[in-house]
Amino acid sequence: MKNGALWPDDNGVHINAHGGSILEFDGVRYWYGEHKTAGWDGRLAWVGVHVYSSADLEHWTDRGIALAVSDDPASPICRGQRIERPKVIFCRKTGKFVMYFHSADDSHARADMGVAVSDTPTGPFRFLYAERAEKGVWPLDAAPQDKDPRIIGRTPAWQDKHDAEWRFFLEKHGTLGRDLPDGQSVRDQTLFVDDDGKAYHIYASEDNSAMHIALLTDDYLRHSGKYVRVFRGRWQEAPILFKRDGVYYMMNSGCYGWLPCPAHGARAENIWGPWFEFENPCRGEDPVSGTGPETTFGCQGACAFSAGGRQYVMLDRWNMADFIDSRYVWLPVAFHSDGTFSVTWTAECRPEL
Numbered sequence: 001m002k003n004g005a006l007w008p009d010d011n012g013v014h015i016n017a018h019g020g021s022i023l024e025f026d027g028v029r030y031w032y033g034e035h036k037t038a039g040w041d042g043r044l045a046w047v048g049v050h051v052y053s054s055a056d057l058e059h060w061t062d063r064g065i066a067l068a069v070s071d072d073p074a075s076p077i078c079r080g081q082r083i084e085r086p087k088v089i090f091c092r093k094t095g096k097f098v099m100y101f102h103s104a105d106d107s108h109a110r111a112d113m114g115v116a117v118s119d120t121p122t123g124p125f126r127f128l129y130a131e132r133a134e135k136g137v138w139p140l141d142a143a144p145q146d147k148d149p150r151i152i153g154r155t156p157a158w159q160d161k162h163d164a165e166w167r168f169f170l171e172k173h174g175t176l177g178r179d180l181p182d183g184q185s186v187r188d189q190t191l192f193v194d195d196d197g198k199a200y201h202i203y204a205s206e207d208n209s210a211m212h213i214a215l216l217t218d219d220y221l222r223h224s225g226k227y228v229r230v231f232r233g234r235w236q237e238a239p240i241l242f243k244r245d246g247v248y249y250m251m252n253s254g255c256y257g258w259l260p261c262p263a264h265g266a267r268a269e270n271i272w273g274p275w276f277e278f279e280n281p282c283r284g285e286d287p288v289s290g291t292g293p294e295t296t297f298g299c300q301g302a303c304a305f306s307a308g309g310r311q312y313v314m315l316d317r318w319n320m321a322d323f324i325d326s327r328y329v330w331l332p333v334a335f336h337s338d339g340t341f342s343v344t345w346t347a348e349c350r351p352e353l
Helices: 149-154 164-173
Strands: 018-025 028-034 048-054 061-068 082-091 096-104 112-118 126-131 189-193 199-205 210-216 223-230 236-244 247-254 263-268 276-278 300-307 310-317 327-335 341-344
Touching (some): 018 310, 028 082, 048 082, 061 082, 082 189, 096 189, 189 236, 199 236, 236 310, 247 300, 247 341, 263 341
Parallel strands (some): 018 082, 236 300
Antiparallel strands (some): 018 028, 028 048, 048 061, 082 096, 112 126, 189 199, 199 210, 210 223, 236 247, 263 276, 300 310, 310 327, 327 341
8 A cells, every 4th residue: 555646446446435433243344435527516415426346455446335315405405515534333232233424514514413324334224313512501511711702792703704703702712602503513433432432522722722522422313412612712623533442532734624724633532631732743755745733734633543463544635626536645653651652654555453
């Protein structure tokens, strides 16, 4: 697997599963991701969520579209909307495969979580709903000022162009109270299943000024109402969460849209926090593209997966001029005695099962 190169499937076609995730089930790995099309408009959902399968993490079989777009203009997954960052987990209690994704319109003004379910890992997934999170529910760590009507009344509305005054207010106060009646926004997101089988939804919220970590119900289909806010005022997105020896780690990007930027590293002894940030975990340089840690090798994080006792991160190298030609980068994670981790550039990645 040459990083940044074309990765052909069993049909010789470049794998089309961006912003995705890898699920292991019954000895087979399933790779889900956004099916992109050509040009700038390829960022939108014209096809749906693609799925591939592999027994060795190197040779991938095209298993088709796991979740297809709808032709109903009233549907949140109507063709031309956004189905971004699809993540799939398996619920042992129900025997169902559950998919979460960022559901939005073409302008990105809508910020919902979309949920779909399937009886098999390859689908077809049945779309259930798309809505904002935690409607009418305060987080576990809500402070008195978060509930202060005077502050809530001054909270500015969402802005596509974030001016300095708007940004300063959100860094200090966030948007919890403003969004409480209709629910919190859900943008870049991921899923994580802990050792005890509990599942969590991690997502950028509060107009991208903070992240939320929410416990799911036992069937993984909804939020349980228990959640916290982390990295407040830090403007992070594209979360990746993984665990090693009882410690939780997160690797996030800054909020630069499709443009690459430095990564953020963090660790916690408890998933609810406190979370401690540390310096950019990326190391080295890709001599072919001339990219290094300052742009996360020209990439943005998608997910983490483990193989052969090692942890890996999967990154997307977006091509904004032609989204279907966006490439992939897989890199191993190294853990250090000071509680940090690092991700070092390698030209090729060959995870061993």
